[in-house]
Amino acid sequence: MKIASWNVNSVRSRLEHVTNWLQQNPVDVLCLQETKVVDADFPRSDLEALGYHTYIYGQKSYNGVALLSQKPLEQVTTGFAGILPDIEPEWDEQKRIITGVIDGVRILNLYVPNGSEVDSEKYKYKLGWLNWLHKYLKTLLQTTPDICMCGDFNIALEDKDIHENVSSIKNHIMSSDAERQALNQLLALGFADAFRKFTEKGGHYSWWDYRTMSFSRNRGWRIDHHYLTPELYKKAVSCAIDLEPRKLVKPSDHAPVIVEF
Numbered sequence: 001m002k003i004a005s006w007n008v009n010s011v012r013s014r015l016e017h018v019t020n021w022l023q024q025n026p027v028d029v030l031c032l033q034e035t036k037v038v039d040a041d042f043p044r045s046d047l048e049a050l051g052y053h054t055y056i057y058g059q060k061s062y063n064g065v066a067l068l069s070q071k072p073l074e075q076v077t078t079g080f081a082g083i084l085p086d087i088e089p090e091w092d093e094q095k096r097i098i099t100g101v102i103d104g105v106r107i108l109n110l111y112v113p114n115g116s117e118v119d120s121e122k123y124k125y126k127l128g129w130l131n132w133l134h135k136y137l138k139t140l141l142q143t144t145p146d147i148c149m150c151g152d153f154n155i156a157l158e159d160k161d162i163h164e165n166v167s168s169i170k171n172h173i174m175s176s177d178a179e180r181q182a183l184n185q186l187l188a189l190g191f192a193d194a195f196r197k198f199t200e201k202g203g204h205y206s207w208w209d210y211r212t213m214s215f216s217r218n219r220g221w222r223i224d225h226h227y228l229t230p231e232l233y234k235k236a237v238s239c240a241i242d243l244e245p246r247k248l249v250k251p252s253d254h255a256p257v258i259v260e261f
Contacts, residue, residue, distance in 0.1 A: 160202030
């Protein structure tokens with residue numbers, strides 16, 4: 001089974017990129033983030049024409065996640081409320097979570113808040129959101145032991161996941177101590193980084209700022225991840241970042257990350 005995660009930074013703006021990529025890389029499930037479109041305007045027919053079932057959870061101009069699957073998914077839910085019905089509505093105003101089950105494996109597609117800058121209100125929201133995600137995962141694990149949790153986490157877990165030109169890493173958004181601690185608490189529930197199973201070296205990135213020629217200079221961050229529960233981690237045979245879509249004209253600032261198990 002191949003599962004890909006890709007922050008496309010507007011699915012309608014990158015639709016040709018997505019459809020071409022799927023024709024060249026017919027993964028079993030493609031998890032999209034930052035689709036930036038309400039459900040009614042999602043380009044469902046173009047993707048269904050390629051043989052994919054579409055499951056979407058979007059909003060206008062911001063956020064949004066989607067699952068594209070060659071097989072129909074089971075137990076599809078959206079938002080925290082799909083699993084935590086008593087959660088306060090404010091935590092689902094931003095469309096950031098969608099999950100479904102394929103062949104006994106739960107795919108959890110996330111778009112974690114960016115946080116803007118350390119100690120800002122958006123940063124506090126990010127940490128609060130991650131705290132609710134911890135409760136959400138604990139609930140999921142009670143019924144589904146095999147989980148592939150993937151998406152744009154907006155967190156570089158280690159310094160080697162960031163290009164060497166970033167100064168004050170521990171005070172930088174996406175790499176602050178509090179963000180890393182929150183992510184490590186999630187992983188402590190029983191998740192492991194699929195990419196790090198195959199390489200411990202730095203210099204591998206999934207996001208490059210559009211500014212200052214970051215991609216051509218490989219000044220990026222590895223913030224898009226696949227985290228697997230123990231049995232799936234044992235079965236993982238590869239996890240790779242596909243740089244080719246980032247080389248296209250007007251690309252997303254993220255590259256797809258593909259895990260196979």
